[in-house]
Amino acid sequence: MxxxxxxxxxxxxxxxxxxxxxxxxxxxxxxxxxxxxxxxxxxxxxxxxxxxxxxxxxxxxxxxxxxxxxxxxxxxxxxxxxxxxxxxxxxxxxxxxxxxxxxxxxxxxxxxxxxxxxxxxxxxxxxxxxxxxxxxxxxxxxxxxxxxxxxxKERKPPTVGMIRHERDTGQPAVKPELQDLIDDLSGQVDSLDQFADRLEEAGVELMLKPINETTVGLTYHFKGLYFSASQLGRAYTLNGLRQFRGIESPQDSAAVMDWWEGRQRGQESAQVEPGPAQVQDEDHSQPEPELATEFPTPAQPASQNQEPPGVDPSLKELEVQQRQVQKDEDRKRKAQQRRQKQRNRQMEL
Known part of the structure; x- marks a missing residue:
């Protein structure tokens, strides 16, 4: 029934x-x-x-x-x-x-x-x-x-609302589109790390959160919407990916979270570290001595606010911009979490 x-x-x-x-x-x-x-x-x-x-x-x-x-x-x-x-x-x-x-x-x-x-x-x-x-x-x-x-069930079927949306607008609903995308990508990888990389390339943000000592919850962020793994079906949870899709991942929840935190730290380091195109060649990192008029001479003491020799202002500006972007993302993530908690409380009523 x-x-x-x-x-x-x-x-x-x-x-x-x-x-x-x-x-x-x-x-x-x-x-x-x-x-x-x-x-x-x-x-x-x-x-x-x-x-x-x-x-x-x-x-x-x-x-x-x-x-x-x-x-x-x-x-x-x-x-x-x-x-x-x-x-x-x-x-x-x-x-x-x-x-x-x-x-x-x-x-x-x-x-x-x-x-x-x-x-x-x-x-x-x-x-x-x-x-x-x-x-x-x-x-x-x-x-x-x-x-x-x-x-x-491995995959939950579309709801009546999704069917009506596709019928009235001619556009596919986001949930089955995400399910199809995960089904396709999960068949191309063998590990959880590769799976997360492929999702990111396809515009899907994977988020992990410990639920209890033995369970880790997965959430997929796609096209501005958040879907828990259980909303998509049994095969989209961490255990389901391991059982139905053959994606290897640590069995222990603590080990899974250690992997996830290490991945997050690695991404943050990659964002802060400048790329090869942003680093100057060695021959041009210092100005020629006879043309170095921007640095003070002994007769002209340096100002306290002036950058020391050898610091590229463009790199400093880039680092400041990256820190600001990270702060903005943190604020957006916290605001989304607050809205999700409010929706959950309303659903309980």
Whole structure:
């Protein structure tokens, strides 16, 4: 059974999407009026009025089974009710609507996010993993065909939003483009160092961060967007690259981070050290004695702010510029990290 779910700030748009279709069929719920989107939205808003901090008041989930399997209305309503219980959505308003516009037999659930019995919002932490676990349990309990969990797939498929984006704009979504690029590059290298080099040449920035004592997280920065390895699929994590792509890397997380820090230091040294074209030839590094009027003579003492003999002003200016560029990059990276943390906190709500 496939599960897709989101959280919304207002229930009206979701209720209209679910109900305002010719093939929509309400099969259950606990609301006063189950077929009017405005009444549904009003009841969900009223149930969440006690919490002023709850921004995302509505939970929307779709449950689907692969064809040719079909369920009865009663069967779908029981599964949807059990799914809500497993996700912690028990004492709150909800409605279950069945759609028959696709080959996949599926239902939609629209529910409030404030538990009226406990007097607090339903926790939204780790919802994706909870939904996958609930789906696997329901498959066993109701004898449905077993589905491989999304986190066990080598490559995650495109989402509905990506498909719509490609259909409406004619432009490929960034996520599958990045997956294709990594698939292509990972087949050309044998080591993690080579892999990072090829990614950099292709415009992809690889970032590593320790998660715990045994796990190192990978993040890919591509075309202004950040994707964690788990968002792309199992094969794009550090262990997945080793297992599915044959890319050699240290087994110990500490050794991986030592390699990464050494690589970062090497890149910084390469940026600071001037190239051959920036170094003057030996014969021209010092001015001719009889023409050296820019340096003070014994009768003309040197100023304290004056550069000592033999220092190329262009090299000093280049070093200052490189330090400023590095500072600007550090500030941008910190700002991006702050924005990512803010987005993560908003998703948890």
């Amino acid at each position: 496939l599960v897709k779910h989101t959280k919304r700030k207002d229930p009206l748009g979701v209720a209209q999407y679910v109900l305002n279709r010719s093939e929509a069929q309400v099969i259950g719920g606990n609301l006063i009026c189950l077929d009017n989107p405005y009444t549904i939205a009003r009841e969900i808003r009223h149930s969440c009025a006690a919490s002023r901090r709850l921004q995302y008041t509505t939970y929307h989930a779709s449950l689907a089974i692969a064809p040719p399997a079909q369920l009865s209305d009663d069967g779908w309503f029981l599964i949807a009710s059990d799914y809500l219980d497993k996700m912690g959505y028990t004492h709150l308003p909800y409605v279950v609507v069945r759609h028959t516009d696709t080959d996949h037999d599926h239902v939609h659930i629209v529910a409030g996010r404030f538990d009226l019995d406990k007097g607090k919002r339903v926790p939204g932490d780790w919802d994706h993993y909870k939904a996958e676990a609930a789906a696997r349990e329901l498959e066993v309990e109701y004898g449905l065909p077993l589905t491989v969990s999304s986190w066990y």
